[in-house]
Amino acid sequence: MGLSILGLAWRSLMNRRGSALLTVLAVALSVALFLGVDKVRNGAREGFDNTISGTDLIVGAPTGQINLLLYSVFRLGSATAEISWDTYQSIAERDDIAWTVPISLGDSHRGFRVVGTNGSYFEHYRHGNGTPLRLAEGEAFGDIYEAVIGADVAGELGYGLGSEIVLTHGLGAGGLTDHEDRPFIVTGVMAATGTPVDRSIHIPLEGVTAIHVGWESGTRSPFADTISDDMIRGFDLTPKSITAVFVGLEQRGTILRTQRALNTQAGEPLLAIIPGMALGELWQVTGIVERALIAVSIFVIAVGLVSVLTSILTSLNERRREMAILRATGARPGHIFFLMVAEASLLGLSGAIAGVLLVQLGLLIAGPMLNSTYGIGIGGLGISAIDGWTVLAVFGAATLIGTIPAVMALRRSLADGLTVKL
Secondary structure, eight states, X not given: OHHHHHHHHHHHHHHTHHHHHHHHHHHHHHXXXXXXXXXXXXXXXXXXXXXXXXXXXXXXXXXXXXXXXXXXXXXXXXXSOOEEHHHHHHHHTOTTEEEEEEEEEEEEETTEEEEEEOTHHHHHOEETTTEEOOEEEEOOOOSTTEEEEOHHHHHHHXXXXXXXXXXXXXXXXXXXXXXXXXXXXXXXXXXXXXXXXXXXXXXXXXXXXXXXXXXXXXXXXXTGGGSOHHHHHHSXXXXXXXXXXXXXXXXXXXXXXXXXXXXXXXXXXXXXXXXXXXXXXXXXXXXXXXXXXXXXXXXXXXHHHHHXXXXXXXXXXXXXXXXXXXXXXXXXXXXXXXXXXXHHHHHHHHHHHXXXXXXXXXXXXXXXXXXXXXXXXXXXXXXXXXXXXXXHHHHHHHHHHHHHHHHXXXXXXXXXXXXXXX
């Protein structure tokens, strides 16, 4: 009898396919919103966590540890201060530090950030579970006017080995602030990493200094054109300051002691942060917003389930004769009850499954857009346990809600259903 009840419920919904489809759509959208918020939240966290690994400390000017993490690793925002080259050298020469990677930020090219660094960047930078950077083609820069570009830069701009790049002073749109007199030549293209490295252009620190000769005031000097390339190559191109330093320690057990020593040393003030702890603080800041979004999503699911109840209740008056005929042909009260419950369950189950498929389609389309806009890949996509539990929860809630119209249908009398009211 169970299968026949389900078949009857399905045929009943098909007879009211217009309202049934709208109800399924309402449930699907509410489930998609809930799962979308959860997947973007967890995916963004996974993407952030996988951006840098193996780096014990990040050292920069004291601008706040979240801000330092965002602009040095994720290329979000800008540094409000820098640290001097002398201070960087003193950090690199410490006995408890195994390696350092200097980073200089500030310029851009067609929306992509420019990173000034040296060969240690390609040697020591790690992402994911300790995966090193790899060149898909070409080689690392060897001249001051050579550049290594990320996979997204190459893909979106169509650049390859030998392409010429004109950098822009600052993060503006170019034009009058272009360093057009000193272009860079692409010598290497990075393999895709799913991190902001893919959307970065890497040049030597000496190249950063070279293109800013004549820009000491922050704008292009009228005398800049009188300085030839040969003259610039004869200058001391050691940078006066850098934005941040990635640090690897000789022994990870000394991380807190080294951090405290850097933060309290005499002379130029510094801020040394542990990337994992800074990320934890970032999640604490965003946690309230995340919980609020999840709460709103749950309420939206509740509204979707109410639409299931409304759809069935609205049709009850129109189906009073149908219920009476079923009773007259031998259907027991339990059959009527389970018919109503089955209809609600089918609506909830169909809507929940459609919502799971809808959020997968949405993230499949929006994922590359989010990555291209913010430079952070959304990981953890695909069907997961939370999808299954959500489908079961919605199915169970719809089944429970279905008992309300089921009880009301039982209260309709056979005579009431067969009586023709004039």
